[in-house]
Amino acid sequence: MEKTIDLIRERIRDGNARVVTAEEMPLIVEELGEEGALREVDVVTTGTFGAMCSSGAFFNFGHADPPIKMERVWLNDVEAYGGIAAVDAYIGATQKSTTREARYGGAHVMEDFVAGKAVELRALSTGTDCYPRRTITTELLLENLNQAIMVNPRNGYQRYNAAANSTDRTLSTYMGMLLPNCGNITYSGSGLLNPIMNDPAFRMIGSGVPAFLCGAPGMVVGEGTQHSPAGGFGTLMVTADMKEMSPDFLRAATMTGYGVTLYVGLGIPLPVLDVETVRSTAVRDEDIIVDVIDYGIPSRSRPSLRKVSYAELKSGYVEMNGEEIRTSSLSSYRRAREVAITLKAWVEEGRLDLALPTRRIDATRSAHPLRETVQGPRVLDIMDRKVISIGQDEEIRSAAQKLLKGETNHLPVIDSSGKLVGIVTTYDISKAVVNPGKATRVRDIMKKKVITTTMEEPVDIAVRKLEKHNISALPVVDRDERVIGMLTAMNLGKLFGGRWLK
Amino acid sequence: MKLIVTFSRKTGKKPIIAQVVRDTGVLINVERAQIDSSEGEALIDIPDGSCNVVKQRLSELGASVRVLEDVISLDESRCVDCGACISICPQEVFSFDEDWKLVVNGDRCVLCGRCIEICPQRALSQKGEA
Structure with missing residues (x-):
């Protein structure tokens, strides 16, 4: 049996349509079977509510008198992209305020507008014959704008890998706070309620299909940026009129140590036309598997610590290495459910007209990494190759002499086989001189926990280590833990082309 | 107490x-x-x-x-019930009820301040003391 979209629309018009949320679907299919569910259910609504950085809005402010071609535009001190027509601008959710940094950003501007608050517009121009004005400052409410059209380049990720941290220090990431030694796991996404997860072949979701976006009736534009459905990570570009949005489903947020983002509520109604749709909308949290990614590794290909299902993540605990690790969701399942339920009411009331895609979304492609033609500087490019080190059994006095002679502040300490076992600084030695105790040998005063780098490591990663640990030098070690160089704050000067700095 | x-x-x-x-x-x-x-x-x-x-x-x-008393204060109008606070709290102050609503058990709080720092919605704060 198959149903047509017209039949479903007719049932909606007549008030006879059976609309359910994706959360109810697995049980319905279990009870009625696939054919039974196809006969019974006409529309399945989906929903998700979580942080979606790739969001923003186009504004048209209207023309001033005398007119200005707004080349640079700020809204409450958050810069919007003004490189389009005279009084148009695009504000991105993650753009930070020039005055309030991560506490306020593009997402907050959008939320303030939607909440009915006044927003200050400031713009600059070089002035032209047709647009003579050079500056403008004015307060605007959402209703004062000609258009405020949200267009989010990448929303509604099909699923998202969970996050953990195997290092011994706390990390602040866009996946929230990750405690050391895999002390917690964070995840995002609504699992069985996720729109694409209920239509992974993109049979019902495509260009022109109606959507719920931040409380407004909106539309799917097409595939989202970084759309990668081949691996199960499809995304959507969506749009809706901001003037119809509600702050209940659009929230600015700050991920501590990362920056500003926007919590977006998104839902898509799926017409149930055939058994295949029944099957895909019966997806359960148990069926949706993601990796737990180790964010402690600062490279693009971070390792997976294990596979995990949304059912496990949502249970609050995930077992890892024989331990129960607590999980945190970053998205809100409660609000995702509200999106699906609200959308269900909209469909029943005929507030959204169901439609099939006017253009299909490719369900087979995968996103690839950036092509890099110029490699950034690596540690080997700027490190000091002359290494002065000291044995752990030598006297403190000889360490002091070496530091003086070598004109350095850091002395890597090695054992008899040449392996790095510690580090002493001028500070450690001064301390030993001021508080003469039992310490006589280098091993008594050295720091045993040494933060190191390697020749191949990008300088940016090494710099991050210096900053994070508040230190000014890193021994460069090879695979056998032998010191082959030193990277100090001084070496970083080479990056600015100033070899004379040495 | x-x-x-x-x-x-x-x-x-x-x-x-x-x-x-x-x-x-x-x-x-x-x-x-x-x-x-x-x-x-x-x-x-x-x-x-x-x-x-x-x-x-x-x-x-x-x-x-x-x-x-009642050391942690939750601004219900800001909270979206995401649950970011749940796993980072050393005292298990936060949990979900069966409707995925955030529940705060403030009695256990030891004022470490971690949740206040990380709440994406800035919905948590420290209350005055009695």
Whole structure:
């Protein structure tokens, strides 16, 4: 049996349509079977509510008198992209305020507008014959704008890998706070309620299909940026009129140590036309598997610590290495459910007209990494190759002499086989001189926990280590833990082309 | 019941908490403490019934004492029930009810401040003390 979209629309018009949320679907299919569910259910609504950085809005402010071609535009001190027509601008959710940094950003501007608050517009121009004005400052409410059209380049990720941290220090990431030694796991996404997860072949979701976006009736534009459905990570570009949005489903947020983002509520109604749709909308949290990614590794290909299902993540605990690790969701399942339920009411009331895609979304492609033609500087490019080190059994006095002679502040300490076992600084030695105790040998005063780098490591990663640990030098070690160089704050000067700095 | 005990410059070096335990016989659980050579602050947990006797003895020994009540405050209009706070809290103060609504059990809080720092919606804050 198959149903047509017209039949479903007719049932909606007549008030006879059976609309359910994706959360109810697995049980319905279990009870009625696939054919039974196809006969019974006409529309399945989906929903998700979580942080979606790739969001923003186009504004048209209207023309001033005398007119200005707004080349640079700020809204409450958050810069919007003004490189389009005279009084148009695009504000991105993650753009930070020039005055309030991560506490306020593009997402907050959008939320303030939607909440009915006044927003200050400031713009600059070089002035032209047709647009003579050079500056403008004015307060605007959402209703004062000609258009405020949200267009989010990448929303509604099909699923998202969970996050953990195997290092011994706390990390602040866009996946929230990750405690050391895999002390917690964070995840995002609504699992069985996720729109694409209920239509992974993109049979019902495509260009022109109606959507719920931040409380407004909106539309799917097409595939989202970084759309990668081949691996199960499809995304959507969506749009809706901001003037119809509600702050209940659009929230600015700050991920501590990362920056500003926007919590977006998104839902898509799926017409149930055939058994295949029944099957895909019966997806359960148990069926949706993601990796737990180790964010402690600062490279693009971070390792997976294990596979995990949304059912496990949502249970609050995930077992890892024989331990129960607590999980945190970053998205809100409660609000995702509200999106699906609200959308269900909209469909029943005929507030959204169901439609099939006017253009299909490719369900087979995968996103690839950036092509890099110029490699950034690596540690080997700027490190000091002359290494002065000291044995752990030598006297403190000889360490002091070496530091003086070598004109350095850091002395890597090695054992008899040449392996790095510690580090002493001028500070450690001064301390030993001021508080003469039992310490006589280098091993008594050295720091045993040494933060190191390697020749191949990008300088940016090494710099991050210096900053994070508040230190000014890193021994460069090879695979056998032998010191082959030193990277100090001084070496970083080479990056600015100033070899004379040495 | 939780008390915040502040040690002055003068009392900092004396083993006040140990002294109070010995004098009153009340078993004190130190949940968080920051004490250096001259001053400090400790968060202690004691049985409700022993509040007065412990408070009195601590004051006699020169520490100042405040009772902590409802330390964590949740702004319901900001909270979106995401649950970011759940796994980072060392005291398991936060949980979901069956409808995925965030539940706060403030009695367990030891004021580490982590949740306030990380809440994406900035919905958590520290309340004044009674």
